[in-house]
Amino acid sequence: MPLPRWNLCFPLICLPDFSTLIGLFSSLSLLRLHDGNLKYCLVILNQPLDKYFHHLWSKALLRACADGGANRLYDITEGKRESFLPEFISGDFDSIRPEVREYYTIKGCEIISTPDQDHTDFTKCLDVLQKKIEEKDLQVDVIVTLGGLAGRFDQIMASVSTLFQVTRITPLPIIIMQEESLIYLLQPGKHKLHVDTGMEGDWCGLIPVGQPCSQVTTTGLKWNLTNHMLSFGTLVSTSNTYDGSGIVTVETDHPLLWTMAIKN
């Protein structure tokens, strides 16, 4: 049975009263070795790479590193670096090691300087990526980002901040994964998340990071919400889990960060 495609109508998704269904399970089936139906691009940030990196690299349409992410790629692929060449490396290059930059330059990877200090390397990398997707006229379902959820606290917050800004850069959904954590920003509206791929860990949560979400309704969680307010100071859903139905729906009136465990 063919996997459902993502239903992407992003300009409409931004309207608070537009309902949309997105099959997020597609992102988790990335972790299955033999799944090949999902079309995605890979962005590597400056954090240690996890074991599932190898599976994700092999099936990505485009692969990019943001600055120090190239160091991580270089180090983890020692002995087989030629099989792991990114399409481009972008950033202000204050983190990439000289020998790493030289290696990928010699190997023909595009090195794109994005010096603008008003935006993070991650945000600027997504901007370059979107342009390349358009230039190459690629059909892409999702952008998968590795890293960004550990290390310096301000950088973790910058990763989350990028998810808010990215709607101005690309219509594609962005997920961020590191170690056992995944985050995805749910825009206002209705969302359907398939959580029965077998790669889900046992916890999940809904984090009203940027502003209170006064009307949140869920199904499929152990602790559901019905028109409930989520906000820092009143209620933030953490250490939640699933009710076993395999599907989670979330309806929200403001952007709401979904987070879940993935099996590493």
Add this chain to the structure above:
Amino acid sequence: SCERRPRALPEASQPSAERSIALAPAACAPLPGGSTRRCRRVIRYGACLYPAGTSASHWEFEVLPCDSESAFGQIFSPSLEQSFLPEFISGDFDSIRPEVREYYTIKGCEIISTPDQDHTDFTKCLDVLQKKIEEKDLQVDVIVTLGGLAGRFDQIMASVSTLFQVTRITPLPIIIMQEESLIYLLQPGKHKLHVDTGMEGDWCGLIPVGQPCSQVTTTGLKWNLTNHMLSFGTLVSTSNTYDGSGIVTVETDHPLLWTMAIKN
């Protein structure tokens, strides 16, 4: 989950119009007038207890509470046996190892079960801690928390969420530290942060977690703000740094998370 029953706070605990606090390891730096701050520690998640090379005499503490996530058992050394017994261990005890629990019980540490699943172990530990501070009539300046800023993403968010809820539990400032990061929630009003102790790292940031802060004004940063809006989606201050004056002031109209590097 339910909203926590508000606790009436004494008048002095209301956020002061201008609060002067020396953060980070500067918690042990002399206050104006020469007295040394006394720190009460809450240890969680097995974080590194002391920066490498710091002698125990740098840290004066009356008591040393610790919750169930402690890694005390891991750093236990016979010669320090008497120096590292917590006043109490609290939690729902789904993480503490049996031999660890047994050890501290034998040693006379109070074991306090807090099974309420509507609040995290951290939040409940602060509640117990505040009661003990009141019972013992201790003069305490700040509660230092180790851990909570790495690992599961939902747990990092839960740590931040606790900072919002803690004003209902205790009037004391709470700072959270792990590895090179420190976070502290600035309540609405004006704040003065002493950043000249020599223990500051080179980055800092202001994160409008929970809601936009429409009027933020700062001094002492490399990139200051003047009546600026901070919010996820417009502007979040990360990778900021200091202007060398040794003092940062922040004025905000809504709770605003301060984060900074500490030298590890």
